[in-house]
Amino acid sequence: MRSWPWHIIDRICPKAWLALSMAFVLTAGCDSAGSESPDEMQRLMLDIRARFPSVRVVSTGDLEVRLNRSKKDRPWLFDVRAPEEYAVSHLLGATRVDKVEDAVKQIREGHPARAVVVYCSVGYRSADFAARLQSRGITNIFNLEGSIFQWANEGRPVFRGTAPVQVVHPYDPEWGRLLRRELWSFEATK
16 A cells, blocks of 8 residues: 655645545555556545635646637646756646746736646645735636646647657656656656
């Protein structure tokens, strides 16, 4: 039986003990051979919604539709993962951001009414980032539910720069369980 990567969760979401305890109980029955079931990702997405109830979500399918709109109607895409994760692959047109202040500045200098979609590996870091954007007055913000792992697991395209690739940074072996193994970046596991 595998357990959640508590040391990582503690750093990312230090106040999420109740929600994480529930997630652990729900996932305690998952076997350790290979990738986890889609149900684990679904439970995680529900846990993230519970942890960040004010943050609206957008599904991968809805985002794909929005990205096919005219340039002025497309949402801003902010990737809040680490530089090495973004370097492996990202959604086409996404800008990597570290600081909420940088994102706020870009939004206010661009089209403030335009929707903003943030993502990370599975949605925890991006939901936290979205909540912090909301606290700074950005209201048209969405968290990509399941984030880049869900996007890639569904066969949607990821890019290195503008070149399509077939890999995603797995974050680490524990969180990587939520990403189809054939999508793991070999460079990221060294």
